[in-house]
Amino acid sequence: MTTAIQNVGTYLERFTEFQSRTRIEHLPWLHRLREDAFARFCATGFPTTHDEDWRFTNVAPIARTQFVLPPIGAVQISGADLQPWRMEEAAVELVFIDGQFAPELSMLDNAQRSIFVSGLEETLVKHPEQLEPHLGRYLDIRRDPFSALNTAFADDGAFVHVGRGAILEKPIHLLFVSRAYSVPTMIHPRNLLLFEEESQATVIEEYVSLGSSTMLCNSATELIAGDSATASHYMIEREHTEAFNISTLQIQQHRSANVASHSLLLGGGLVRNNVHPVLAGEGGECLISGLFIGDGGQHLDNYMYVEHASPHCSSRQFYNGILDGRAHGVFHGRIVVHKAAQKTDAKQTNRNLLLSDDAQIDTKPQLEIYADDVKCTHGATIGQIDADALFYLQSRGIDEMSARRILLLAFSGECLERMKPGPARDHAERLIRGHLLSIASRSPGQNDVSHGEPVAERSWEEVG
Amino acid sequence: MSLLEIRNLHVAIGGDEILKGIDLRVNPGEVHSIMGPNGSGKSTLAQVLSRREAYKVTEGEVRFNGKDLLVMKPEEAACEGVFMAFQYPVEIPGIGNTYFLRSALNAIRKYHGDDEVDAIDFLPMFREKLKLLEMDEKLMNRSVNEGFSGGEKKRNEILQMAVLEPKLAILDETDSGLDIDALRIVAKGVNAMRSPDRAMLVVTHYQRLLNHIVPDFVHVLVDGRIVRSGGPNLALELEEKGYGWIEGEARQAVSVSGY
Numbered sequence: 273m274t275t276a277i278q279n280v281g282t283y284l285e286r287f288t289e290f291q292s293r294t295r296i297e298h299l300p301w302l303h304r305l306r307e308d309a310f311a312r313f314c315a316t317g318f319p320t321t322h323d324e325d326w327r328f329t330n331v332a333p334i335a336r337t338q339f340v341l342p343p344i345g346a347v348q349i350s351g352a353d354l355q356p357w358r359m360e361e362a363a364v365e366l367v368f369i370d371g372q373f374a375p376e377l378s379m380l381d382n383a384q385r386s387i388f389v390s391g392l393e394e395t396l397v398k399h400p401e402q403l404e405p406h407l408g409r410y411l412d413i414r415r416d417p418f419s420a421l422n423t424a425f426a427d428d429g430a431f432v433h434v435g436r437g438a439i440l441e442k443p444i445h446l447l448f449v450s451r452a453y454s455v456p457t458m459i460h461p462r463n464l465l466l467f468e469e470e471s472q473a474t475v476i477e478e479y480v481s482l483g484s485s486t487m488l489c490n491s492a493t494e495l496i497a498g499d500s501a502t503a504s505h506y507m508i509e510r511e512h513t514e515a516f517n518i519s520t521l522q523i524q525q526h527r528s529a530n531v532a533s534h535s536l537l538l539g540g541g542l543v544r545n546n547v548h549p550v551l552a553g554e555g556g557e558c559l560i561s562g563l564f565i566g567d568g569g570q571h572l573d574n575y576m577y578v579e580h581a582s583p584h585c586s587s588r589q590f591y592n593g594i595l596d597g598r599a600h601g602v603f604h605g606r607i608v609v610h611k612a613a614q615k616t617d618a619k620q621t622n623r624n625l626l627l628s629d630d631a632q633i634d635t636k637p638q639l640e641i642y643a644d645d646v647k648c649t650h651g652a653t654i655g656q657i658d659a660d661a662l663f664y665l666q667s668r669g670i671d672e673m674s675a676r677r678i679l680l681l682a683f684s685g686e687c688l689e690r691m692k693p694g695p696a697r698d699h700a701e702r703l704i705r706g707h708l709l710s711i712a713s714r715s716p717g718q719n720d721v722s723h724g725e726p727v728a729e730r731s732w733e734e735v736g
Numbered sequence: 737m738s739l740l741e742i743r744n745l746h747v748a749i750g751g752d753e754i755l756k757g758i759d760l761r762v763n764p765g766e767v768h769s770i771m772g773p774n775g776s777g778k779s780t781l782a783q784v785l786s787r788r789e790a791y792k793v794t795e796g797e798v799r800f801n802g803k804d805l806l807v808m809k810p811e812e813a814a815c816e817g818v819f820m821a822f823q824y825p826v827e828i829p830g831i832g833n834t835y836f837l838r839s840a841l842n843a844i845r846k847y848h849g850d851d852e853v854d855a856i857d858f859l860p861m862f863r864e865k866l867k868l869l870e871m872d873e874k875l876m877n878r879s880v881n882e883g884f885s886g887g888e889k890k891r892n893e894i895l896q897m898a899v900l901e902p903k904l905a906i907l908d909e910t911d912s913g914l915d916i917d918a919l920r921i922v923a924k925g926v927n928a929m930r931s932p933d934r935a936m937l938v939v940t941h942y943q944r945l946l947n948h949i950v951p952d953f954v955h956v957l958v959d960g961r962i963v964r965s966g967g968p969n970l971a972l973e974l975e976e977k978g979y980g981w982i983e984g985e986a987r988q989a990v991s992v993s994g995y
Contacts, residue, residue, distance in 0.1 A: 664826040664880075667786050668840035668896065669814035669847065678839070682830025682879075 280314060282338050286458075287424060290341060294427055296396045305408045309423035316417045325416075328602040328634040329544055329573040334516050339458035339488055341425075342370040342451070349482070351377060354449065357480050361695035363442035364389045369449050371459030371489075372428050386435030387473070389444055392462055393428040403431065407464055410494045411522045415577075416546065418518045422492040426462035429491070432475055433466045434501075440473040443506075443696045448491070450511065452483030463493040467501040467529075474504040474696050477519075481539075484512035492520045497529035499553065504532045506696055508703065510539040513568060520546040525585075527553030534691055535562035535591075536700055537572045538707050548577040551585035551613070558587040563687040565707055566599030566631075573602035576620075580613035580646075589620040592687055594680060595631035596711055605650065606638040613643050620650035625657060625683055627711070677712035684708065737802060739764045739935050740785075740904055746795035747777075747784055754780045756960035757796070762904070765932040769946055770939045771971060772957035773979040778939045779823065781957070782908040785937070786820035787813045801903065814840075815847035817903030821893035821910050828880040833892070834862065836880050837899050844900060865898040869925045887918035894925040905929065906937045911945035923948030943975035958986045 287310050296302060318335040319326040349369055354377060359365060366389065367377040373391030380389065395403060413420040430446045448461055465475055479489055489511065497503045509517055517540040523531055535545050549558045564572040572595075578587045593601040603622040624633045637650040657679055665675035684704050691697035740762040747755040754777045762768050772778050784791045785798070787810040798805040800816060808816065828836070842852040866873055869891045881889050890910055897905050907926065911919055926949050930936070938949055946954075946968065954970040955962045958979070963986040964970065974982065 658826070658828075660826045661828045663788060663810060664822070664828065665836075665840075666810035667814055667820055667822075668836075668900065669811050669843040670840055671811045671843065672809070674839075674843070675811075678831060678836075679828070682828065685830045 279335070279338055280317075283314070286339070286341055290425055290427075293344060295393060296427065299396065299400050301404055302396065302400075302407070306424050306426065309408075309413045309420045312413050313417055313420040313424055316420070318417055325575065325604070328600075328604070328636075329542075329571065331542070333542065334488060337456050337486060337488070339456045342453065342457045342459065344372060349374070349377065349449070349451070353482060354447070357447055357449070357478065359443070359445045359447075359476070359695070359699055361442060361698070362445035362476075363440055365445040365447060366391070366430050367447050367449065368428070368430075368461060370451055370457065371448065371461045373430075384438065384440065386438035387440055388431075388433040388435070390431050391428055392426075392431045392464065395431045396427075402433065403464060406466060406494065406496060408494075410496065410524045410550070411492055411520065416520065418490050418544075419492055419520055422460045422462060422490050422520070425460040426492070429462040429464070431464050432473075434468060434471040434473045436468040436471060436498075438468070438471045438473070441694075443474040443476050443694075446475065446477045448477070448479045448489070450479075450481050450487055450489060450515070452481070452485035453487075454485070456486040456488070458488040458490065461489070461491040463491070465493060465495040465503070465505070467495070467497045467503045469498040470500045471498065472502040474506070474694070476506040476508065476696055476699070478506075478508040478510065479517060479519075480510050481512040481515060484514050486514050488516045488518070490518045492522070494522045494524070495531070496524045497526060497531050499527045500529060501526070502530045504692065504696065505534070506700065507533070507535045507545065508700070509537045509543055509545070510703070512539060513541040513570060515540050517543045518546075519544070521548065523547070523549035523558070525549060525551050525553060525556040525558060528555040529553060530557045532559040532690075532692075533561070534687070534700070535564070535574065536703065537562070537564040537566075537574070538703060540570065540572070542571045544573040544575060546575045546577070548579070549587065550579045550581055551587065552581050554582045554584050556582065556585040558585070559690060560587065560589045561687055561690045562591040563593075563684055563704065564591070564601055565594045565684075565704075565711065566601060567596035567711060568599065569597070570599045572599070574604065575602075576605040578605075578607045578618065580607070580609045580616045580618060582612060583614045583616070585613065586617040587619070590687065590690060591622045592683060593622070593624040593633055594627065594683065594711070595624065595633060596627040598628075598630040600631070601633040603633070603635040603652070604638075605636070606640070607648055607650075609641045609643050609646050609648065611642040614645045616643060616646040616648070618646070618648045622652040623683075623686075624652070624654045625680070626654060627657065673712055677708055680708045680712060681705065738762060739801060740937075741799045742796070743798075744796035745781075745784070745793065745798060747780055748792050748794050749780070749790060753794070754791075754960055755784070758960075758962060760955065760962065762935045762937065764903070764935055766953065767930065767936040767938060767949065767951045768953045768955065769951035769971060770937060770955050770957055771941070771943070771974060773983065774941065776957045777960045778941075778957055779908055782820060782906050782937070782939050785813075785906055786810060786818060811843070815844050818906070819897050819900055819902030819904065820906045821890070821897060821908060823909040823912060825881050825889045825893055827882045827884075829882050831880050833876040833878060833880050837862070837896060840896070841899055862899065865895055868898060868928055869895050870921050871895060886913040887915065890914060890918065890922055891925070894922055898925060898929060903933065904935050904937065906939065908939045909941065910938075911940055911942065919945065919948060943971045946971045956982055958983050961986070
């Protein structure tokens with residue numbers, strides 16, 4: 273493979289350094305997990321655009337950067353620094369600085385006995401038996417080199433255990449804060465979210481930056497939803513535009529489990545958001561909804577891999593993109609229906625708004641169906657702000673900038689409406705509103721949309 | 737001073753001259769009807785007055801309330817008091833009707849330095865207007881015009897007019913596609929809006945609407961020019977004889993005067 277890590281030596285050095293400083297040495301299974309993952313990563317190296325799954329996203333800038341691990345130890349950061357990102361309404365808020373759990377900055381209110389939330393490393397030290405059956409069992413390191421890299425360097429992140437029948441109304445907020453350094457740094461947050469039978473909770477993963485410098489955040493989350501569990505997951509990317517952010521959400525759904533994954537990509541320079549649900553038990557339902565808003569030179573790649581492995585499951589994918597400036601968006605939605613998964617009902621929709629001539633979207637559906645009694649549909653649209661709608665709003669007295677913002681909000685609203693009403697949705701709505709305000713004010717009429725030009729729309733829908 | 741004063745207005749779209757010198761004065765309290773065959777320029781006139789940019793004014797001027805209307809953006813014209821009831825109202829998915837109308841009302845109030853109206857104060861006034869147009873409040877929870885029937889869309893236009901209370905209301909083919917019941921409701925809404933400080937410009941192809949909204953003046957537009965003006969009887973005459981006779985007359989006039 274061409275790919276080969278240009279810096280294999282560097283990664284070997286980092287891995288050796290990582291192993292020498294890790295606090296957990298007495299767990300042979302974990303040691304093996306990391307060693308195997310590192311070997312796998314070395315064997316494949318970073319993907320290239322020749323790889324079908326990476327056709328539209330070139331990770332060469334990541335491959336050629338020499339990243340170091342951020343220093344460990346006392347965290348010099350005050351609660352006040354975090355104020356802008358706090359979520360008041362959260363039941364629990366875990367703060368991670370450069371990927372390391374910072375209990376002194378966190379809000380741990382584990383009053384509810386049936387719910388356990390802690391740092392992953394701490395749990396590996398204190399209760400490794402809770403993690404061993406799950407950690408690394410679902411995430412496939414052979415599918416994606418970044419997953420292998422994450423597993424090799426996995427040591428901290430969040431462990432959330434929602435006990436059988438437990439119901440948590442308020443969300444669990446996981447806040448990952450990256451600091452700026454004079455050299456490029458990399459972190460590999462690893463989360464394990466365990467929803468036992470009939471439990472219900474919401475987890476928000478949010479990635480932000482304190483200062484700005486080149487960095488790689490390569491996170492992986494395994495979410496296991498037990499029988500009849502209801503899990504909501506939010507991935508919110510708000511890092512600065514020098515950040516490379518690769519995230520993978522691996523979902524394992526058991527019988528009649530109901531999982532909703534919401535992604536909100538607002539920040540980051542080069543972003544790849546992988547969502548991979550496996551509907552392993554009968555009667556499962558999965559919603560994968562997302563909104564990506566890019567401008568400047570942002571690259572936002574959404575890679576969905578939905579696997580139907582059991583009968584009577586339904587999956588719904590809805591991704592909306594808004595792209596301005598020279599931003600490049602990617603939607604890659606793959607649905608695999610295994611032979612056993614009869615009566616599958618899978619749907620995929622990707623809608624995009626391009627606000628400038630230089631913005632770009634690549635959207636690609638892929639259906640792989642081995643069962644014979646299934647319903648799978650997919651469709652995508654690419655368009656611009658509707659000039660007639662814009663004029664209609666203006667003709668009622670609403671100024672052009674506000675009118676643009678209202679139309680963008682309406683487009684984004686489709687994603688908000690799929691979120692359950694509550695603090696997580698309110699949080700997402702606040703972020704979207706704020707972000708669109710800046711987008712709408714930055715690019716009035718760049719496209720001459722107000723000149724009544726016909727709106728180019730490309731659209732296709734297929735039923736298979 | 738007239739509310740609307742159009743002088744020698746020439747308008748082109750894509751190089752074709754559509755309006756070839758329109759003169760029209762509309763005073764507060766008056767209802768003027770612009771009639772004419774298809775392609776005569778009626779809708780173009782309405783679009784220009786609502787400041788649609790695609791239409792290029794090549795000559796002439798339009799003053800609204802003493803101000804130059806042709807330099808205004810669509811939202812400024814709206815805030816100054818121009819309202820257009822569209823022939824084909826746009827569907828806007830994702831924006832609730834009530835939210836949209838309140839945003840519009842507040843944008844106009846803000847322009848005039850008035851306080852914004854909050855949702856609680858807005859509702860009673862809004863309900864009253866809904867009743868006037870016999871509209872179901874449930875429609876208002878839906879997105880703007882989305883899934884509305886043709887009649888519902890037209891009624892929604894008049895509802896917006898009733899809430900925004902413009903100085904000049906332009907009705908562009910509001911009767912097209914309406915059955916007689918819907919037409920009566922729309923006309924009732926429009927007539928309720930007639931007042932000594934408000935003027936209306938009713939653009940229509942057929943005389944039918946004018947049985948319900950009786951104009952003070954009727955102007956006949958043929959090939960980009962007003963070829964005849966008169967009272968309500970002119971509309972009846974047109975209904976009886978069709979546009980043919982007046983078009984023929986207009987052509988003759990043109991050839992006689994040597995243009």
